[in-house]
Amino acid sequence: MRAVVIGAGFAGLSAASLLQKEGWQVSIVEKNQDIGGRARLWEEGGYSFDMGPSWYLMPEVFERFFQLFGKKREDYYKLEKLDPQYKVFFEGEDPVLVSADLGKTRELFESFERGGAAALDAFLRSARYKYDTAMKEFVYRSYTSIFQFFNRKILTEGLKLDLFSSLDKHIGKYFQDHRSKKILEYTMVFLGTSPQEAPALYSIMSHVDLNLGVYFPKGGLNGVAQGLQRLFEELGGKIIRATDVTAIEVVNRKAAGVRTRDGLIEADLVINSGDYHWGETRLLPPEYQSYPEGYWKNRVMAPSMFILYLGVKKRLKDFEHHNLYFARDWGVHFDQIFKNPAWPENPSYYLSAITKTDPSMAPRGCENLFVLVPISSGLEDPPDFRKRYTEKILDHVEKTTGVKFKDSIEVLRVFGPSDFETDYHAYQGTALGLAHTLFQTAVFRPRMRSRKLPNLYYTGQYTHPGVGVPMTLISAELVAEDIKKRWTKRK
Numbered sequence: 001m002r003a004v005v006i007g008a009g010f011a012g013l014s015a016a017s018l019l020q021k022e023g024w025q026v027s028i029v030e031k032n033q034d035i036g037g038r039a040r041l042w043e044e045g046g047y048s049f050d051m052g053p054s055w056y057l058m059p060e061v062f063e064r065f066f067q068l069f070g071k072k073r074e075d076y077y078k079l080e081k082l083d084p085q086y087k088v089f090f091e092g093e094d095p096v097l098v099s100a101d102l103g104k105t106r107e108l109f110e111s112f113e114r115g116g117a118a119a120l121d122a123f124l125r126s127a128r129y130k131y132d133t134a135m136k137e138f139v140y141r142s143y144t145s146i147f148q149f150f151n152r153k154i155l156t157e158g159l160k161l162d163l164f165s166s167l168d169k170h171i172g173k174y175f176q177d178h179r180s181k182k183i184l185e186y187t188m189v190f191l192g193t194s195p196q197e198a199p200a201l202y203s204i205m206s207h208v209d210l211n212l213g214v215y216f217p218k219g220g221l222n223g224v225a226q227g228l229q230r231l232f233e234e235l236g237g238k239i240i241r242a243t244d245v246t247a248i249e250v251v252n253r254k255a256a257g258v259r260t261r262d263g264l265i266e267a268d269l270v271i272n273s274g275d276y277h278w279g280e281t282r283l284l285p286p287e288y289q290s291y292p293e294g295y296w297k298n299r300v301m302a303p304s305m306f307i308l309y310l311g312v313k314k315r316l317k318d319f320e321h322h323n324l325y326f327a328r329d330w331g332v333h334f335d336q337i338f339k340n341p342a343w344p345e346n347p348s349y350y351l352s353a354i355t356k357t358d359p360s361m362a363p364r365g366c367e368n369l370f371v372l373v374p375i376s377s378g379l380e381d382p383p384d385f386r387k388r389y390t391e392k393i394l395d396h397v398e399k400t401t402g403v404k405f406k407d408s409i410e411v412l413r414v415f416g417p418s419d420f421e422t423d424y425h426a427y428q429g430t431a432l433g434l435a436h437t438l439f440q441t442a443v444f445r446p447r448m449r450s451r452k453l454p455n456l457y458y459t460g461q462y463t464h465p466g467v468g469v470p471m472t473l474i475s476a477e478l479v480a481e482d483i484k485k486r487w488t489k490r491k
């Protein structure tokens with residue numbers, strides 16, 4: 001039996017390996033020359049830039065994935081625990097380090113407000129409970145109907161898990177100081193939503209951050225994608241690069257393969273791991289679309305991003321591997337992302353200096369910087385605007401961190417909403433797909449199996465459980481399990 005997987009990002013590579021292991025002959029068709037999807041690598045002038053994700057979180061998900069093949073993660077890439085985990089620059093206040101040592105983080109929270117350490121203990125206890133329950137009951141589970149989701153368990157557990165209140169209100173019950181709140185809320189940007197819109201369930205992200213820790217895979221997150229590629233090829237799978245799928249072929253109400261400029265690639269099963277909107281509205285004729293254009297117009301899309309990749313000809317001692325800047329009134333920026341789309345004037349941002357941990361990602365004595373400003377999806381970024389905004393962000397970073405590097409930049413690349421559209425077919429230039437609001441969580445995310453074509457599947461960040469590298473591995477596992485169940489029944 002032959003399967004075609006559209007896209008060689010984390011979800012596509014993972015789903016493809018899982019099927020290949022089950023005896024399918026799998027080909028991945030990837031539009032770009034490089035694998036990794038949003039986690040591609042860009043090399044220029046001796047610098048190697050991880051173009052997308054840079055935080056390796058929830059390590060147990062990756063360990064479990066490799067174990068499914070009887071393999072060990074360390075045979076594919078090495079991991080290092082980061083300490084400090086990150087540095088936070090607060091507007092108008094001293095920067096702080098968030099340590100891998102929870103004892104030090106408790107002291108930090110106590111320094112922000114009296115009783116902060118005890119509040120953190122209580123908050124993380126509840127976050128740990130939610131995380132353990134969510135992983136067991138909701139995350140590693142696929143949903144095909146609303147009744148499966150709203151069963152007795154979720155109605156009872158849902159209340160304990162704070163599914164129905166907002167994260168911002170939940171955190172407000174424990175903490176008063178804006179710095180404590182920000183450290184516990186910033187991870188929502190990873191989920192493409194705001195603390196006001198995110199269900200309080202997502203306090204699990206603070207468990208992920210402060211209890212489970214932040215890791216660095218050798219070679220960056222693209223090194224992980226390369227590990228997955230190696231696994232897939234060892235299993236006998238094939239990757240066809242630089243080939244855009246232009247249509248999903250339908251014959252007798254079944255997917256029969258994919259069309260590319262080189263012709264038809266026939267298959268008994270198709271999995272699309274590319275952007276869901278594009279797959280439904282551009283690759284399928286209207287009668288086979290489960291989610292036509294109108295559906296997407298009513299979704300809350302996750303943010304897009306304005307990213308700078310910078311090769312800097314000197315070492316910068318005041319940055320850590322991961323750095324965050326939080327504006328005092330960061331609500332203005334959140335509004336500009338989610339309510340009144342506009343380019344932010346005083347943006348909160350993320351800056352990574354991967355060379356702090358892995359100097360081989362830049363020429364000797366140089367720094368590899370990545371600056372990420374989350375912005376609303378759907379914004380336009382014509383070339384002259386990008387130039388001006390780049391200048392503005394470089395000045396903003398220098399001013400807010402006090403670190404001077406502009407005059408030493410020797411490599412600079414900008415990546416904005418129009419690049420997400422061109423490079424990944426991203427709807428409205430979204431970087432992360434669908435936001436994690438309550439009504440876009442679990443059963444409310446688009447289905448992993450097409451309603452119209454029984455052998456067409458979807459995997460990746462648009463599907464359950466959602467955004468983030470570990471989630472895409474889980475999504476691939478869920479898809480592969482469903483396929484295994486249905487195809488074994490048929491045999």
Ligand SMILES: Cc1cc2nc3c(=O)[nH]c(=O)nc-3n(C[C@H](O)[C@H](O)[C@H](O)COP(=O)(O)OP(=O)(O)OC[C@H]3O[C@@H](n4cnc5c(N)ncnc54)[C@H](O)[C@@H]3O)c2cc1C
Nearest residue numbers: 007009010011031037038053054055245274460461468469
């Ligand atoms: C800048 C950035 C920073 C992030 N930071 C983090 C982080 O620190 N930690 C974390 O866990 N997550 C992070 N994320 C989120 C994470 O990267 C994504 O959720 C994840 O990589 C998505 O993987 P995917 O396989 O679902 O999709 P993708 O990576 O988008 O892969 C889909 C692939 O399909 C291909 N494709 C699309 N259409 C077609 C077609 N018609 N024909 C052929 N191929 C096609 C695309 O080219 C792409 O390669 C970040 C994302 C971005 C953009």
